[in-house]
Amino acid sequence: MAAFNLKINGKNIEVDVDPNTPLLWVLRDHLNLVGTKYGCGIAQCGACTVHLGDIATRSCMLTVSSVGNQEITTIEGLSEDGDHPVQRAWLEVDVPQCGYCQAGQIMTASALLKKNPDPTDEEIEMAMNGNICRCGTYLRIKKAVKLAAENNS
C-alpha cells in the first residue's frame, strides 16, 4: 500500500492503494467514479478510456503509480453538467443503445477533437478504432463526432 496524490477532474484526491492497482479500479472501487467502465482489462476495447492530460488513455492497464502528477479527466469531469459539445452531440444524434461503451467512446472522441478540431471521416474512424461498441452504434458515433466538430467551429 502507498499513498498517491491524484488530480482527478480538477480536484486533488489522495488514495492509499497497492501501487500496481490500475487507475480503472482506483476510480471505480476507491473513488466511486464508476462512469469509467471495465470491458477487457487488456487495453483492447476502450471502455475504460480517460484523459491523461489531453491524451485519451486506457485506464485498465495504467498503474496508479505511473500517473504521477498528470491531470486525469473522467467522463464525470468532462463537463460541469453534461454539456460538453461531444456529450451534446451524443444526445442530439441519440447514439447509445446499451450505452456501456459510450463513456469510453466520448472520452476518445473529445480527445480527438481537442487535437484535431475538424477531422475527416477517415481520421475519426482511425481515432475511434480502439473503442469497441458491441451494439454497433459506429455510424451514429461518427455522425456525433462530426456534429460536435461542426458545433465547435
Add this chain to the structure above:
Amino acid sequence: MTLIKTQIGRRAFIRNTSLASGGLVLGFSILNSCKSKDAEKLAALEMPEEWFEINAYLKIGDNGLVTIMAPNPEFGQGVITSMPMIVADELDVDWKNVLVEQANFDQEDYGWQFTGGSQGIRRRWEGLRMAGATAKQMLKEAAAQTWQVPVAEITVAKGVLSHTATNKSAGFGEMASIAANLEVPEEVPLKEVKDFTIIGTSKKSVENHKIVTGKPLFGIDYQFDGALTAMVVHPPAFGLQLKSFDGSQIKTMPGIVDVFKIKTLEDSFTRGYFDTNAFTDLVAIVGKSTWEVMNAKKQLEVEWEPIADSKFKMDRFGTEMEVDVPSGLESTEDHYAQMNEMAAKSATTTRKDGNPEEVFKIAAKTIERSYSCPFLAHNCMEPMNFFAHVTDEGAKLAGPLQAPVLTAPTVAARLGIPVEKIDIELTRMGGGFGRRAYGHYAVEAALISREAKAPVKLVYTREDDMSCGIYRPSYMASYKAALDEKNNLVAFHVKAGGIPETPLFANRFPAGAVDNYLAQQWEINSNITIGAFRAPRSNFMAGAEQSFLDEVAEAAGKDPIDFRLELLERAKSNPVGEENDYDPDRLAGVLKLVREKSNWGQTPSGVHRGVSAYFCHNSYAAHVLDIVLEDGQPKVTNVVCAIDCGIVINPDAAANMAEGAIIDGIGNAMYGELTFRDGQPQQHNFDRYRIVRHTEAPKNIEVHFVQNKIDPTGLGEPPFPPVFGALANALYKATGRRYYKQPFISDRPPLVG
C-alpha cells in the same frame, strides 16, 4: 373505436379500493428522493409534492407530471423509452411531462418481465395501451364528476382535460386525486392508429443524459454500503470439474476476506430451460476490492478432474425431460469432422411435401451446397455480474438480467426460501444478446453472499465471461435444389444439424413455394453449453438459405429478387402444405421495398451487391449490401434495409437498432469465432476474439420501415439474420467466390503450391 376489457391486476385494484377508504397514496419516497437535476431536466415541470398512483404503470403528480414505469429489462433495445411512449400515447399526456422509471422484478404487477425473442413490445402492446387508456378514462370520469357534465363530452389532449360547452379545462394533476379514488372501469376505448400522437414519432432515449455523463446505471456500477467484491474460478475446459483447491495461500493476500466452494445447482435439482450451467462447482473468492480479488484469483491453487457421463432433470416449460451430459474434452476440428459425417448420413425427416427423391432423379439441373458456422460468444460489453445480499429475512439482489421472471424461482429454490422473499432490482444491462437470459451468475452471487454473510458484488473478468459457456452453437446445413428444363425450382432439400442442437426451421421459406420439399435434421450432443444468441438458429439458417437461393437463382438464370418473388407468389397463390409459418405477402413486401430503395438493377460501377430477405421472430427484413474492393480487400460501403415489423413505436431508435443489427451481422459473419481445443475455449479476450470495429463498419446504412397498421411484431432480432446472406452474396459478386464457412475472413481456398 376499439373497446378493450381492462385487466388491471388484483394488487392494483386493492390499492385503488384502499385509496377509496384510506385516502390518497402519498409521497412515493423513492420518486421524491430522485428529485435530481437530471429529473428536472427531463421534465418541463418541477417535481410534484404528491403523487397519485392510478395503476401499476403510472403515477400522476399533483402538477400533472406523470411517472410511467418501464416493465421490461433494458439492454439497449430501447424499451425503457418505447414502452412508456405507448402508455403516454393512450393517456394523452405531453411526452415532455413524462418521467420514466425502471420497474423492478414484480411479477404480480408486471407479469412476464422478459427481454428476449423480440417479444417485448409485441407482448406488452395491448397491456401498455390499456394502462394508459384506463388512466385517461378515470381522469375523464373525475373531470365529468367535478364539472357535473357527461363523461362522453370530455376531451383530452396533452395532459389537459376539457369540456368545450362549459369552457372548463383542467390539467391531469388537478384531477389525479379524484381519479385515483374511482373504481377501475370495466372497459375502455383504445385509440385508432391514425390518432396516435406519440407512437410513431421519434423520441430520444430517456437514459441518454445519464449515459453520457457516466452515472451509475449498470449492474457492475451498483453500490451498497459494506459490499464486498467476489469472483469465481471455473474449470478451464468443458469436460472438467473441480477436484480440489487450496485457498490458504491466497487468504493471506491483501484484501482477501474469504475463499470457499459453492455449488450453484444441486445435482438433484430439476432445472428450468434457462438454468443452463456447465460449471456448477466453483471456487469463490471474496475480498475488499476488484483488483485484490483479481490478483488472488490468479494465484489460487486448484485441481480439476474429468467429468463422467451424467444426466440432469429439466422442466422445459412444463415438459419434464432428462438431459444427457457427455464426458470428454472436445475440439473444434473434431466437431467439424463429426458434423461432416452426420451431414453425409440420412437424418430425421421433419417435413416432406410431394416426392422430392424422385424429382431429384429426373431434374434437368441440381445444385448441392453445404454451409457451416462456429460457436460464438455473446461478449456483452458489460461482463456478467450481480449484487446479492442474503440475510435471514430474504434476498436482495440487483443486476443485469434479461429474464428475472425465470431466474428468481431458481434463486429461491437454491436458497430454500419462497420466491416472495427475493427482491431483484433491474439495472440497465451493458448488452445482452440472449446471454443474460441465463441467470446462473445471480444464483452464484446469492450463494456467495449467504456463505460470506455479507453483501457482495460478483464480477466476472472478461476471460471468465468468454470462457464459461452459453454460446451460439456450431451448425451445418446442406441444401439441394432441382431445376426443370424451364429453370423452375421443382424440388428442395434442406438437411441441417449442429452441436448440440439443430438449427432447422422446416416450415419457413421456401417451404410452401416448392412442390417437392424435404426438411431433415440431426444433432450431436456436447458438454459445451449453448444459449439463445440474437435470433437463435435463424442467425445461421438465414445466411445459409439466402446464400443458397442466390446460387440457385443464378443457375436458373434469374435475377435473385425476381426469383424469390416468383416463389413467394407461388406460396401466396397456391401454397404447398398448411404449416408454413411466414406470410408470403409481407416477405415479398420487404423485398419490393428494398428493391425500390436500393435502386436495384442500377448498381454503380465498382460496386458489388448482394441481397437477402428473411422472416423470423414474427417480422420481416431484407437487405441490399454493397461491397467495393479497396486494395483488393472487400469493404462494405452501403446497406439498404427494409423491415416490416408492424407499427413502429420509436422510428429513429428502431433505425438505430437495425443499424446495429447490420453491423453486428457483418462483424459476426466476417470475424466471429470461438474455437475449442481439448475442451478449452481458445479465445478469452478481445485480443483473440475479433469484434467488428469502426473502420470495418459500412459508411452508410439506410433503414426503411414498411408503413402499415399491423400490431407491432418485434424488431431486435429480425434485421440480424439476413445480413449474413446479403454479405455472402455481395462477397461473391466482389470476389467471384462463394462463401460457405463462417467466419468469412478465414474461408479461403487452400493454397495450391
